Amino acid sequence: MTTIHFVTGGTGFVGSNLILELLGEPRTEVYALTRPTGQPAETRLQSALRHAARAAGHYDGLDGAIARRCHALEGDIHSENCGVSAGTFPRPDQFWHVAASLRYEDRYAAEIFRTNVEGTRNALALARCSGVERHFNYVSTAYVSGCRMGVIREEVGCRHAANNPYEGSKMEAETLVHQSHDLHPRIFRPSIVIGHSITREVSSGFSGLYGFIKRVLKLRQLLDRIQDGLSSRAGLRVIADPAALLNLIPVDVVARQMVRISRSRSRAPVFHITNPTPPPAAEVSRVIFRELELQPPVFVSDVNGMNWIEQKVEEGLGFYKAYFRGTRLFDRENSDWALGVKISEPGYRMDSSTVTEYVRWYADVLRGTTNLLPGAVAEAA
């Protein structure tokens, strides 16, 4: 019997990898809500999925399955019922709402909330109209924990101050989802999603760690534009908590765990899709600075004694600063139970050499020494 999945955000980083994972089950068909931005929705979806498959090391091995079993539905989460009539696609077994705005700046707050909260409301309405059989799966973020530190449990409704509008919008959207009992909702909370665990590659969605790397590179280039070699002469002081952990998790691990949990018998409402053995943020910073040919950063606890450039670097890191402050330990009780306790996952490994491979791949992309797949170039740079 064929299983039908409905996915929003299927052309994005997590969404496209989720679809590839779903296709691993032979009798699966995917209907993906797709905006026709610049090209027809079907073309855009097929292209995004083929790029994701190549970044995941499948080369053209999944092209046939993508063409046969993935179908674009033209629509937009900003529209009522996402602009889709329920009768235009088969009744889904599972509904996956992945589409989101990853912006975080205050000046875009209205747009972020429109996409992430109203968009979720529209997705819930569409799921309801479509008569989804089993679950409404919502991809949130582990950083709905906001300013909270320490052990973060897989709970809903523990509202804490958000670091930025992105986190605030995801908190509000989670509440909407959690209250939709009729749809048997599940909330997945990935942490900082990075490239594929084997290839280290990313096909789209250069935010998170990649946004941070790009920002550090631009700061370096700016320093050198102000004065040749300025960036390489002195070590920059950066505010970071030496004990902070940077919870990096590869995209294929995220997709695999979400799909496996969706097929499990777990009735838990929330699942942390996080790395139980995350690397120290300080170590990741050192790797990034080294790969971008900067002197190692000097970690300090506050801005006292920082020179102007260091203060500007600090301000320039904006959203990413929150990753480097304090220690959050994401409890995975629900996830581990659903997956079969203490699964062995090679993708969790984030030692210095592994982090270096991830960072180097993207540094090479930014330097233009790695050929990206067409379509990803403009977004990556």
Added chain:
Amino acid sequence: MTREIEPVFIVGTGRCGSTMLSNMIRDHADILSVSEFLVSVTDFAGRIPQAFPEGRSMDAHQVWEVLAGFHPRQTAMLRHAVEMDEMLYPLAPSSRFSRQSGVPAILYVTLPHLTPDHDALFEELQDYVMTFKPDLAIRQYQRVFEWLKVRFGKKVWVERSGGSLRAVPRLAKSLPEAKFVHIVRDGRDCAISMSKHMGFRMVMACTIMSQILGYDPYDSDRREGVEELPDQFYHLLPEHFNAEAFAKLDAPATLFGHYWSGEMMRGLKTLAGLSADRVLTIHFEDILAQPEPWLRRLVEFIDPSFVDEDWVQRAATAVGPVRSSWCKLPASQQSALTDACAPGFQALAAHGFKREPDTVPASMPLFARLRQKVSPAIALTKFVGVRPALAVAKARRGRIGGLPASIA
């Protein structure tokens, strides 16, 4: 047969005292002072590719588009009343151009610097430029300078633009006969002055925005990646520009200290590659301390036949007080600024132009200080007559201070 005299560019990092020299030279009988031409036609160096298209000829219309263009950075600043102090075009109700219309690049400073009848000169120049056959940009601009030279009965032109040190490689290559006067001022004073100067603040804002975005938002309709801009720069995009955000732009002297060091390191390296007879380096502080010998030396370098003792004496009296001084900063800021300028000082020392970083101009006797306060206004009136002197004073919003040495 008249002897051909090599053109001269007065170059510096910016805010280094070179404007004072332009103003002095304007009064010389034989020398045409071309002021702020390069900085105006390149829109604060943001439109160098348009003003100097690489390896391509420009026809008459293209040349006029550069000279008479309403360039985006200058226009945005003008509309929001944050133009540079150096701007000389009078924005009176009766003026041909206004804040809203924009002012053609060459009318910002260059033509009003030469004559109060700048609008008529602008028309004359247009007629002349329209006769140009296609040629390289620098040759076309050279024709403009030559025409102005003849028009004002001078024998040589001297171009001076703030921050033109970085243009030396291009100028030296295109005009192998050109000579360069490099004005050097203590980087800490330059940096303090830059941090308060509208033009340099705009340059810095555009540099940072271009670096973050990967394109120049003042010369491109692209807007991808604007979400990457911190708020203070987002409000300096042409479509969001406002004077309040510009005033709040955090661009302190230490940042410009690093910039000054970079300019000095690169500039000295370029100048060192030219033959010694093409370069004269003068410390601004030396001119302040002993104007006569240094002004004499400057004119000798331009051409020994132009040395005019009367001019030297008159020009020397126009040396005004310095407004900004790093010595007045709190100790911690002095130290940070000195650190930022250290690579520039080291480069100067390595090229044999060392001045002790801690050197400050010797304090002057009371009478000399009084003379400095009064003499610039008198000198300006003597140089150019009462009407132009008043026009200059008006253009500087009534600040009758003669020729403040700190305007560079």
